[in-house]
Amino acid sequence: MRAVGIVLAGGNSHKMKELTHKRAVAAMPIAGSYRAIDFALSNMSNSHIQKVAVLTQYNARSLNEHLNSSKWWDFGRKQGGLYVFTPTITLDNGYWYRGTADAIYQNLDFLKRCHEPYVIITSGDAVYKMDYNKVLEYHIAKKADITVVCKDVEPGEDVSRFGTVKMDGSMRIEEFEEKPMIATSNTISTGIYILRRRQLIDLIEYCAEEERYDFVTDILIRYKNLKRIYGYKIKGYWSNISTVDAYYQTNMDFLRPEVRNDFFKGHPSIYSKVSDLPPAKYNPGASVKNSLVASGCIINGTVENSILFKKIFVGNNCVIKNSIILNDVYLGDNTYIENCIVESRDTIRANARYVGENGVKIVVEKNERYAL
């Protein structure tokens, strides 16, 4: 195999509000049956990358639970495997990961012991399908030092949470702006990078010597005139979920047939941890329109334009509209929910009413469950 994978999954996002109180962004449930990190891991597996390191830091319990076996993404190999690296105190380091570059630096021994010539770095909080081998071929053809996967967004779209790039005719990146207040380009970096492993080790070691810790500002932006940094444009669907609105919208995108067909039916598949739940059950009184329903759900009420994740119980006379109900939620009878994201493993009491008036509302009740 020609590349080793690194998934940066340590991040928290305050823009996700209550949703990241109990989990890292990479562990956010997506599209009914998946977690955000499944997309990066499945892409790695489908690109025949057998050795993948996941770097975690913030609130990794949920993520670690999800990654408790490497079987689901086919990483249980003698050659390779799935490695989860959380910061540890060592003889010469007592810090948390102080940035993306520092996270890699603290695990540099792993990279040094690999024999694969290339490294693919991606983030764990984006929903996309990609054959990294195509990017690698591009990287080699361009004789690039670093290849950054980029995405064109609609002109006028708010890109202030991304890095924007400008490329010349040969696709070499000339300008790179991190989180610009006023955007001068509608091409954004997706946070997916390919470079030679030796090159990465050198850059990261030099960065650490200078006490610099961020991959984007201290490597990409700092070296853009020195190193040959190229952009590769991703054509298909790509979405970063790290704000409440983006998370909501990304999930709702799966109600569109083209997105759904691409991810659910197109080759290759996205894999996830199997939860061994029975099929969804529709009892008398159930009325479901334009919605996604995951396994283990029992539905007695009305569900419209919504996404029910795994193991949702919808009580009698409930109405759920334009909402996302995360895993293992019990909705008591006569509940009305509109424009909401209901946090996982919750029990919503009967007759509750939640409506997101100005944008999406996050519902957290934290009730004990006695029913069922």
Added chain:
Amino acid sequence: MIKKEMIAMLLAGGQGSRLGVLTAKVAKPAVAFGGKYRIIDFPLSNCINSGIDTVGVLTQYQPLRLNTHIGIGIPWDLDRNIGGVSILPPYEKSSSSEWYTGTANAIYQNINYMETFHPDYVLILSGDHIYKMDYEVMLDYHKDNHADITIAAMPVPIEDASRFGVVITDKDGSILEFQEKPSQPKSNLASMGIYIFSWPVLKKALMDLKDVPGCDFGKHVIPHCHEQGKRLFAYEYNGYWKDVGTLGSYWEANMELIDIIPEFNLYEEFWKIYSNNDIIPPQYIAEQAVIERSIIGDGAEIYGEVRNCVVGAGVTVGTGTVVRDSIIMKDVQIGNGCVIDKAIIAEGARIGDQVTLGIGGAVENRFKPQIYAYGLVTIGENTVVPDGVQVGKNTAISGVTSIEDYPGGLLEGGETLIKAGERV
């Protein structure tokens, strides 16, 4: 030394010929059940839930689907360094080579496999029943009685007892007499085909009877051990247990799952049933869809009406289509504007547009009246049914059919349409 207290031997080689076209290309244990399972998932899940991590699966008839389904046993946590699941097909030997000629003969031919684990007890199971059972409790019962053989048995209505092997016990559960499919049953306690043997007893009986043609547990091994004065006990089981041997009972058992609180509840946290889930996306229910009293598997897309159905993973039901009282297995594609009543449609079948299944009165099937009955339309796996045809009740269709196969666009009730052609 490798040592397992109890290992299980799961008999999965039978055809299940009474399921007609459903088992034309797969063994009965591999037939789909309840939207996302296969029949063999129930005994396999029971094994791992009972703490049995060594299971030999004896295959013979059409094993391909079973082999791919079981793989190395990952879904049941039966991928073990020592033990785990092993598929045991008949094999060529230096002296003789034969198929498995009977249930006990199949076990006899795998004596070496069992010996490897130095078991104290061997659990014999069959792969064609739907139930949840803790075999460990049964083993405790076996040990408490210092039994040589314990047979799981359940009370059945006395009029049904003649279809089973019947045990007559004293009040302690000790078996006094054993009747195989008796015309005059003396008891209503029916053997479920689940046996725990103390290993030395099983080994000796198999050696003693090795030359009996078609050696069978119910017919030969149990009576033989009984004659030898071994301690035989019946373990009474009173839970849900369903033999899905006929299309009628198969259809009924599936339909029971859609009751509001089914007798056989798959939604309990305790005693999960595991299966090989190769389709994991959620199901999509479209704007114009209507779903009532049904269970639906992962990745299905429903654009039409589904009432009282068990729908498998990856199924598509087209716009304007109405499906009622039917079992639709994995990856079936149903076109637009169809009306489907009381049908069993096996995996990968493709039903065209404007197809009507299950019209008219119930006419007895002319080909196999015992099998294709109950007013059902049965469609075999990977069958293609062309646009616009109508099909009556008690019918079976298998293979790639075209409009020419339906005189006047109709397959009358009681007809059977089996084409040899494979789907291209």
